[in-house]
Amino acid sequence: MRGKKDMMSGDDIRNAGLKVTLPRVKILALLEQSEQGHVSAEDVYKLLLDAGEDIGLATIYRVLTQFESAGLVTRHHFEGGQSVFELDRGEHHDHIVCIKCGRVEEFFDQMIEDRQQEIAKEKGFTVEAHALTIYGYCKNAACRAS
Amino acid sequence: MRGKKDMMSGDDIRNAGLKVTLPRVKILALLEQSEQGHVSAEDVYKLLLDAGEDIGLATIYRVLTQFESAGLVTRHHFEGGQSVFELDRGEHHDHIVCIKCGRVEEFFDQMIEDRQQEIAKEKGFTVEAHALTIYGYCKNAACRAS
DNA sequence: TGGAAGAATGCAAAAGCATCTCATTTGTTG
DNA sequence: CAACAAATGAGATGCTTTTGCATTCTTCCA
Ligand SMILES: [Mn+2]
Ligand SMILES: [Mn+2]
Ligand SMILES: [Zn+2]
Ligand SMILES: [Zn+2]
Numbered sequence: 001m002r003g004k005k006d007m008m009s010g011d012d013i014r015n016a017g018l019k020v021t022l023p024r025v026k027i028l029a030l031l032e033q034s035e036q037g038h039v040s041a042e043d044v045y046k047l048l049l050d051a052g053e054d055i056g057l058a059t060i061y062r063v064l065t066q067f068e069s070a071g072l073v074t075r076h077h078f079e080g081g082q083s084v085f086e087l088d089r090g091e092h093h094d095h096i097v098c099i100k101c102g103r104v105e106e107f108f109d110q111m112i113e114d115r116q117q118e119i120a121k122e123k124g125f126t127v128e129a130h131a132l133t134i135y136g137y138c139k140n141a142a143c144r145a146s
Numbered sequence: 147m148r149g150k151k152d153m154m155s156g157d158d159i160r161n162a163g164l165k166v167t168l169p170r171v172k173i174l175a176l177l178e179q180s181e182q183g184h185v186s187a188e189d190v191y192k193l194l195l196d197a198g199e200d201i202g203l204a205t206i207y208r209v210l211t212q213f214e215s216a217g218l219v220t221r222h223h224f225e226g227g228q229s230v231f232e233l234d235r236g237e238h239h240d241h242i243v244c245i246k247c248g249r250v251e252e253f254f255d256q257m258i259e260d261r262q263q264e265i266a267k268e269k270g271f272t273v274e275a276h277a278l279t280i281y282g283y284c285k286n287a288a289c290r291a292s
Numbered sequence: 293t294g295g296a297a298g299a300a301t302g303c304a305a306a307a308g309c310a311t312c313t314c315a316t317t318t319g320t321t322g
Numbered sequence: 323c324a325a326c327a328a329a330t331g332a333g334a335t336g337c338t339t340t341t342g343c344a345t346t347c348t349t350c351c352a
Contacts, residue, residue: 018328019318019320020319020320022318041309041310042309055330056330056331056332057310057332058311058331059329059330061309061310062329062330077223081309105269109265111257111258112257112258115255116258116278120280124284125251128245129282130281131277132276133276134265134271134275135273135277136275138269139269139270139271144272164300165298165347165349166348167300167347168347169300169301201302202301203302204303204304204340204341205301205302207339208300208301211340228337228339229338
């Protein structure tokens with residue numbers, strides 16, 4: 001039995017009903033190994049180019065969207081420009097982003113999650129999803145000076 | 147002495163260091179009177195057209211951006227397409243959006259606000275802003291059926 | 293009150309991000 | 323390994339937002 005936390009592989013792609021192609025394998029591998037963990041489609045494109053894999057940007061967008069539908073990947077809409085993708089390891093979390101250097105950290109807070117449910121209930125809503133992102137300056141010295 | 151809750155006027159535009167022009171006055175008035183309170187630049191464009199004011203879309207984007215810089219207006223990046231603007235009445239709040247009909251409701255929760263500060267502190271961040279949006283189905287009968 | 297100086301507007305063109313089209317290539321299956 | 327369906331790549335396209343520039347308005351003071 002394998003959980004979401006294990007290493008992804010061609011099986012995950014196959015199980016999503018997709019053919020195991022070189023672009024898909026490379027993109028999935030990159031998401032796993034990626035330093036920052038949170039990358040835009042263009043980041044993926046450039047990182048793969050650097051790695052000698054010339055995969056079209058359209059393919060990257062297509063594949064990331066397919067991975068998202070399959071639950072392998074999560075898409076975030078942080079402020080400013082592009083969507084950001086990360087591997088879905090099955091554990092929901094929210095983000096805090098440095099508006100100076102772009103560093104992204106993750107957090108999960110049950111109290112915040114619970115309050116959201118209560119607020120939704122009060123208003124008669126059924127929660128399907130939520131997006132919480134805190135923006136600020138990280139501890140990095142260079143980011144401190146406003 | 148006038149607070150943020152009062153009616154906006156040409157003075158607000160002047161105080162922002164901007165000339166009091168017809169487009170600016172009309173856009174500000176529309177934001178005040180708008181039913182939903184949360185409108186896209188194109189919404190503003192069409193609503194003004196309906197009202198007989200033919201103001202260019204580029205001007206609307208420019209003016210909304212200027213109003214934002216001046217603190218008169220807040221911009222939100224809800225999922226899907228366009229940015230959404232609303233008059234800044236000086237009281238921070240977050241949003242819950244119906245993914246079926248688009249209805250937007252507002253809420254403010256001190257507990258959530260406090261937890262965010264604590265989380266930021268733990269991570270060594272200084273909070274500058276945050277965006278929390280809950281997505282779900284509203285109480286409207288037509289929105290219930292998934 | 294008139295008119296100079298600078299700011300704002302409208303239009304069209306451009307930019308940025310994401311998706312689509314379609315000819316060609318690749319993966320899968322028997 | 324052939325045959326078919328699915329996927330890819332390159333460029334076109336779509337949509338939102340921004341920008342350049344000639345023209346029009348505001349402001350302000352002589
Ligand atoms: Mn994350
Ligand atoms: Mn609001
Ligand atoms: Zn930083
Ligand atoms: Zn609804």
